[in-house]
Amino acid sequence: MAQMTFLEAIRETLRQELARDERIIVYGEDVGVRGGVFRVTEGLQAEFGEERVIDSPLAEAAIIGTAIGASVNGLRPIPEIQFADFIFPAMNQIIQEAARMRYRSNNDFEVPIVIRAPFGGGVRGGIYHSQSIEAFFAHVPGMKVVIPSTPYDAKGLLAQSIEDPDPVLFLEHKGLYRSIRGEVPEERYLLPLGKADLKREGKDVTLITYGLMTQLALKAADSLAEEGIQVDVLDLRTIRPFDKEAIFASVKKTGKVLIIHEDNRTGGFGGEISAVIAEEMLFDLDAPIMRLTGPDVPAMGFSPPLEHAFMISAEKIVEEARKLAKF
């Protein structure tokens, strides 16, 4: 099996899928000749031509809106938003159109598109190249939101997202692109949407998270193990739908929950996770449900001290998990 970075896994999956299904087109700003500002789509235009890998005008609503129309008329578009921070001009098309099309037409139409967007911070992107945007979309019935944490997962989840008959927002944490490597099978495989992955088994505390934070949680789990604290690291993989059964199973075992996300705290998706636990598992809890999140400031500062103060780290996770273990 090949070792790949997270970024390479996504590129290889796109290549494999473009080769597999002629209906797939990839487009967005700078994805063609330049291969994307992160090089994710490098080489794809050369291989599949300008009609299937398209440098689009600089207009996010048009990128998503045309993908909607194209998907209805027989294509399988995979539009890219250059940075997740720039998805807001397309919110109307995503929320009011893509996500509502099936329901409003009483199942007469569907919008099978996969919107890829790099997101997240810790890479010196400042306020406008670091944002986490998942909560906005995880609130939208009709949308699916996928956030992989490893090269292996990225491939299987991206392929499944392409198979999915509904609009999928596929979020790629920039901090994973080149820092994380792993084994990725060459053949196509699918990982189901809505199924979490227990990336590490423990018994004392449940860490629930997704994306880059999974990697930090795994690091934290190593340190915690040295202290004798064994944690479950539950990687949600997709936050809409999200895997309540897996959450409940882990909570039942540990009775202690730490939810982790980089997104702003108030109204972040952690609140939803906490709420379903408080609704259905209250009497299994041995400690308050805790959240470790990005702070409630508009977005991540650029200057290193500000960025550092905003970001979650393995150390912060260790600290919070330790408090819970001792609770």
Place this chain on the structure above:
Amino acid sequence: MAQMTFLEAIRETLRQELARDERIIVYGEDVGVRGGVFRVTEGLQAEFGEERVIDSPLAEAAIIGTAIGASVNGLRPIPEIQFADFIFPAMNQIIQEAARMRYRSNNDFEVPIVIRAPFGGGVRGGIYHSQSIEAFFAHVPGMKVVIPSTPYDAKGLLAQSIEDPDPVLFLEHKGLYRSIRGEVPEERYLLPLGKADLKREGKDVTLITYGLMTQLALKAADSLAEEGIQVDVLDLRTIRPFDKEAIFASVKKTGKVLIIHEDNRTGGFGGEISAVIAEEMLFDLDAPIMRLTGPDVPAMGFSPPLEHAFMISAEKIVEEARKLAKF
């Protein structure tokens, strides 16, 4: 004191504020000659002129974006979004610009605007004239989100929103406009943002809600009282910021919580309320934290059975509260 409908209270406040402060302008689609599609701004253009009450082009991003610029250069704009469902084209301006301006400029700029928008369902508006949108904005640091439930509150909160130095989203539930009357003092008064109002005192169960749902909760409280169940009806009035102290005080007393909103359940603001309780008051709870919300479908159907099935009612509240009381 004058009796007024909810709608009249808002109109009178706008009139009073326009008369009080020359920097205030009101604008949006059809707000001038026509006085708004709901007549909220009726008569204002005749009284204050076409320069201060403006029929704008049909472009929400321009409405909000120009309000941002105008507020920086000395005005106090109160833009209207005709239906909350149509705020999505302006999301970029609201979230990325208005809400981030102060922070990104390190306090060098501020954006004192009040965005008014009618929202909510139960008025035969169907999928695109019934939506609840508060969760999207309550997640945004830099925004304030105000949702009054009575004519009295509407006046005091709107005046305070206009005083506020930051962007405020002021959401008016359409179901309140003409159905709810109440006493409204003639003179100007301010109700603080971030302070909840305990609209009814009980001891058995805490109902936490806002907007039209407050009225339904009060009706439910009457029925529940007949059964001998006494409930706190805590009207949040503003969901960002929201009044944790008031929530905690009530939860401490009752130990049982029902959170109510019309917005879709998953990722709705109820999750956040539940999460702060589960974080800080877990051992004061005598029952799971329950939510009664709109279902997870893209939006409210138009046909009466679908609309009815979607909407919260006093009966549904009674039923859930009763379960909790008996827990």
Place this chain on the structure above:
Amino acid sequence: MPDNGLTPELMKEMYYMMALSRHMDDRLWALNRQGRAPTVYSSNGHEAAQVGSAFALRRGEDWIVPYYRDMALVLAWGMTPREVMLHFFAKAEDPNSGGRQMMAHWGSHRLHILSTGAVVATQDVHAAGLALASKVLKDGRVSVAYFGEGSTSQGEFHEALNFAAVHKLPVVFFNENNGYAISVPQRKQMVVQDISARADAYGMPGVSVDGNDPIKVYEVTRAAAERARRGEGPTLIEAKTYRFVPHSSDDDDRAYRSREEVQEHKKYDPLLMFESRLLADKILTEEEKADMAKKIKAVIDDATSYADKAPLPDADTLGLYVYGDDSK
């Protein structure tokens, strides 16, 4: 007159569709005023623009992306009066939305009418997207977006036209300019007099046409569709017309336009003018006209009573079709 492909039969069919729509519209208002349905959006006054353009396309094969004003269009495109009435009454059988959407939110996969919401100008981008697929798949289809002049103030109008022009997509942007966006007159909406003047900004042809003349509309639409099919890219068409009734049944247009103005425009009623012309040209006889009127009344009566009796959607269906896997 050069051969435009319009036979007398086709012109009569056009007339029939225009008359059908006008009478349907009158019936909808009557039903609304009787309290039997909450909201009407009318195509009253727009019939020539809508029907003329529909006849210039491959109905049912090309794609249309209409807006709420387009009842005459969808009727001409193949939606039946029963289907329209089922939609109006929000019944389970409504093929547009199963009663989920307010009246005039059209959509039918079978007929190639893309489902529409209420947010204006989104349809412009969707039409470009449909056409992008046609270009890649070489399916020979043309897509047409319909929209009011007010909606051209939206950013998505601009983005759609620009995208379509850059990619030379087989799409037509069809504007129905009635001079008002609810209460807002065109001069408060834009400085230009002609929507077609906006085409230059995208390097595409823009053409204004008398929207009260179905033949002229037919001709310009046909030319635009042919151009699109030849791979020469999009066209912006402006059909100048007028709305004879308020914006919707919730509106009162006396607040923003005089009765005299409305009367003046009624002189150019597209239905009456077309009728006179067909009669004068002996394409239509008085007898045929009377037959059609009878047929229309019967069809509308049938549609009304059918839809009236049809069941409402079951409340249990509320949660269906949020996702494709729901149906499994």
Place this chain on the structure above:
Amino acid sequence: MPDNGLTPELMKEMYYMMALSRHMDDRLWALNRQGRAPTVYSSNGHEAAQVGSAFALRRGEDWIVPYYRDMALVLAWGMTPREVMLHFFAKAEDPNSGGRQMMAHWGSHRLHILSTGAVVATQDVHAAGLALASKVLKDGRVSVAYFGEGSTSQGEFHEALNFAAVHKLPVVFFNENNGYAISVPQRKQMVVQDISARADAYGMPGVSVDGNDPIKVYEVTRAAAERARRGEGPTLIEAKTYRFVPHSSDDDDRAYRSREEVQEHKKYDPLLMFESRLLADKILTEEEKADMAKKIKAVIDDATSYADKAPLPDADTLGLYVYGDDSK
């Protein structure tokens, strides 16, 4: 030549600002390549367009809403090299954002530079809004939005121009057309050759100007500003220019344009051409030029070492200024 108000002194100041910006820019790249700052956005090649337009306005009184490409503009507008360097190094004293934003996100209330984010085309709408206030308050100010040609594909560009035109706002939309949006050439961005061709769609004047000639840019900007101040509404200006360096320090432009193409454009380097002209016209002497070069080096050295030594923002300030009441 008609009197355009440009004295030799002003022209020398223009030249100084252009040269200052170019040398600042070179320094930024050097510092970036040394690993001392993560990202550079350059105005390299755009100096004539930016400085020429700045001099045509009431600097510090009118409003400008720049974009990331506009370092020469903000320098000409009154931001000091120290302030720019503090921003570049993301230090606490950075007047643009206190180190919160990535380089080239300008803003200064004192100087009337509206704070900018990174989402392109939002500034067009803000400039219209500033001008709306000027119209209501009659403060005599003109607002100017600066933006790249790629950003004109955004809906907000369209909405801004339309809104400004309808309300006859005192605003100027100033496009810096360098032919690329990162890697995407203009022909993939739009069909039209001239951004100014987009003005007709809004019923406003559109003018294209040689963006490598600061005098010409000055003249058209001045005319547009005067028009705006007379209450005649907005103007769209297109300054045709070229970017000599990659989009940012994270970009590699060899992927999308040939070295020959870049070399060809360097023949029209706005700084060198203006220098030759001022020397030829004896407005600038070789000695003055050498003095300026010395001064520029000293100023940049000073700014660099000042900013380098300045403290970073304190991590504790992270939560400040989310809301106005935070500061109380």
